[in-house]
Amino acid sequence: MPIPVTVTGVSGRMGQMLVKAVQENPETELVGATDRPGSDWIGRDLGEAMGAAALGLKVEDDPLEAFARSRAVLDFTTPAASVAHAGLAAQARCVHVIGTTGFEAGHLAAFAAAARHATIVRAGNMSLGVNLLASLTERVAKALGEEFDIEVVEMHHKHKVDAPSGTALMLGEAAAQGRGVSLTDAMVSGRDGITGARETGSIGFSAIRGGDVVGEHDVIFAGAGERLILRHVATDRMLFARGAVRAAIWGQEKQPGEYSMADVLGL
Numbered sequence: 001m002p003i004p005v006t007v008t009g010v011s012g013r014m015g016q017m018l019v020k021a022v023q024e025n026p027e028t029e030l031v032g033a034t035d036r037p038g039s040d041w042i043g044r045d046l047g048e049a050m051g052a053a054a055l056g057l058k059v060e061d062d063p064l065e066a067f068a069r070s071r072a073v074l075d076f077t078t079p080a081a082s083v084a085h086a087g088l089a090a091q092a093r094c095v096h097v098i099g100t101t102g103f104e105a106g107h108l109a110a111f112a113a114a115a116r117h118a119t120i121v122r123a124g125n126m127s128l129g130v131n132l133l134a135s136l137t138e139r140v141a142k143a144l145g146e147e148f149d150i151e152v153v154e155m156h157h158k159h160k161v162d163a164p165s166g167t168a169l170m171l172g173e174a175a176a177q178g179r180g181v182s183l184t185d186a187m188v189s190g191r192d193g194i195t196g197a198r199e200t201g202s203i204g205f206s207a208i209r210g211g212d213v214v215g216e217h218d219v220i221f222a223g224a225g226e227r228l229i230l231r232h233v234a235t236d237r238m239l240f241a242r243g244a245v246r247a248a249i250w251g252q253e254k255q256p257g258e259y260s261m262a263d264v265l266g267l
């Protein structure tokens, strides 16, 4: 029997990819599609709203109703919506796969509370390549030490609302881990004006926005006389959507707790 899945935020860039990824996977079945209350997609047939053939599935604005008939929820929406969904997914005993980024400490505390009763898989990037890049970053940061300055540079499409990207933060965390420091202490982002010289040991972040770039990340290790650059380039959002479906299937047999994509991929 395929796993019944709800996709939240179906009108979004990722929402529409997630719908396709659930439909193409024989182990999953789309049983729920939600969007923001007030969205003009509410009440419409999902297939028609996406500009394709009717699917016989209406877009809803009551997530609990959709979650109640599901065993997994794929959620790439907004921080506030994902926090609200976490409580409801726990209530409905669904595996909650969260791809949303831009969280603050309060949001993360809400996920930790929900994960006492529910299985949550959360990652700022659901691709195999980026998760491998994070583990390489940790290794290189450990090997090179503080005489190499670490800078994370990312570029995304012009509609992205948060910076640094969730992926950049993952990579920064990996670098900090490799160095045995806390990212909160080492992080420097958004340099402007008379900033003073670069502080040894800091981990810098730069965000570029423009056009339709899906997602590009460089981790630069800049030393004296040499630079090592680790790069990931995403060219298709289906990459993230397929990763999320994989996480939903993987999570079915797991105890309540908060897991990452590295857990899913066994990295």
Ligand SMILES: NC(=O)C1=CN([C@@H]2O[C@H](COP(=O)(O)OP(=O)(O)OC[C@H]3O[C@@H](n4cnc5c(N)ncnc54)[C@H](OP(=O)(O)O)[C@@H]3O)[C@@H](O)[C@H]2O)C=CC1
Residues within 6 Å of the ligand: 008, 009, 010, 011, 012, 013, 014, 015, 034, 035, 036, 037, 039, 076, 077, 078, 081, 098, 099, 100, 101, 102, 123, 124, 125, 126, 127, 166, 240
């Ligand atoms: N982890 C990963 O691998 C990836 C993560 N992301 C992240 O996913 C998130 C979404 O990205 P993207 O698809 O580009 O953004 P979009 O703005 O295109 O999509 C977000 C969708 O969520 C909807 N939404 C807002 N509030 C609610 C609500 N309360 N209930 C249901 N739906 C709601 C929005 O509706 P409306 O527009 O009407 O407000 C919109 O359709 C971002 O945080 C992004 O960084 C993106 C790609 C990969």
Ligand SMILES: O=C(O)C1=N[C@H](C(=O)O)C[C@H](O)C1
Residues within 6 Å of the ligand: 101, 124, 125, 156, 157, 160, 164, 165, 166, 167, 168, 214, 215, 216
């Ligand atoms: O908003 C996006 O588009 C993306 N967001 C994620 C992030 O913040 O890192 C993942 C991917 O890079 C695309």
